[in-house]
Every structure is written in structure tokens, then in C-alpha cells.
Amino acid sequence: MGDLQVELVAADRTVWSGSASMVIARTVEGDVGVLRGHAPMLSLLTEATVEISEVDGPVVVAAVDAGFLSVAGDRVSILSEYAVLAQDIKIDEAKAELDAAHGLPTSDERELRIRRAEARIRAAEKAS
The missing domain is CATH 2.60.15.10 (F0F1 ATP synthase delta/epsilon subunit, N-terminal)
Incomplete structure (x- = not known):
């Protein structure tokens, strides 16, 4: 209560x-x-x-x-x-998503994908 x-x-x-x-x-x-x-x-x-x-x-x-x-x-x-x-995040997949996002041409979509991947990586690292 x-x-x-x-x-x-x-x-x-x-x-x-x-x-x-x-x-x-x-x-x-x-x-x-x-x-x-x-x-x-x-x-x-x-x-x-x-x-x-x-x-x-x-x-x-x-x-x-x-x-x-x-x-x-x-x-x-x-x-x-x-x-x-965080415990459901596969960190290797999140890192691969981040690498793929860095390979995109500069755009709003690229920045969004980078922020999403970085958030997943931070969450997984905080939980471990």
C-alpha cells in the first residue's frame, strides 16, 4: 500500500x-x-x-x-x-542492428535506428 x-x-x-x-x-x-x-x-x-x-x-x-x-x-x-x-534482449542482435544502422546514409531514419539499437544495448548491459 x-x-x-x-x-x-x-x-x-x-x-x-x-x-x-x-x-x-x-x-x-x-x-x-x-x-x-x-x-x-x-x-x-x-x-x-x-x-x-x-x-x-x-x-x-x-x-x-x-x-x-x-x-x-x-x-x-x-x-x-x-x-x-532487458533480459529478453539478445545483445548480439542489438549490436548487429547498431552496425547496420551506422552503415545507412545520413538521414532521420538512420539516427532513429541508432538510438533504438543503443537503447537496447544499454538496457541489456544494465541488467547483466
Whole structure:
């Protein structure tokens, strides 16, 4: 009781749901830490990692693509088209994606692919 109720949701499924003491996410304005009693907010997420500190448990690390972070009444919703828990990331595949993205011609798509691959690599490394 008195904890944050957190949902991490991808377009096709709920990735993680439960009680947490803190959530850290990267928005377009910068990193945001959410504790119990946080003011209501709605912010845009950027391709990065999200850290969810479970109550009396480990820190859940996930990689997310752009999306939304919503905080209201000790409920935190992290909504992203794509989200994956760090333990489900195959780091070799993420590194291959990063190498492939660096080989693309300079464009917005190239930068987006680089940010996504780097987020997955950071998430996997934080979890190991």
C-alpha cells in the first residue's frame, strides 16, 4: 500500500505490470524520476531505457521506443509502440542492428535506428 502502480505497455501486449517504489524514464525534456505523490504529468518518451524499482525487489530494466509517460494519482503508465525487458534482449542482435544502422546514409531514419539499437544495448548491459 502506498506504492506506485506501474504498467509498461507495448502496442501488442503488457510488458510489465506491478507495484514499484520508483520509475526512471527518459523524456524529450530529459530524465524523469517518479516517486509516490508525484504531480500529474504527461510527457513524450524518447528511445531509451526505463528503470522500474520493484517494491522489495530488483530493478526492472526495459528498452522502449518513443511513446508516452503518464503519471496520475500514484499510477504510472509507460506506453510505447515497442518495449522489451532487458533480459529478453539478445545483445548480439542489438549490436548487429547498431552496425547496420551506422552503415545507412545520413538521414532521420538512420539516427532513429541508432538510438533504438543503443537503447537496447544499454538496457541489456544494465541488467547483466
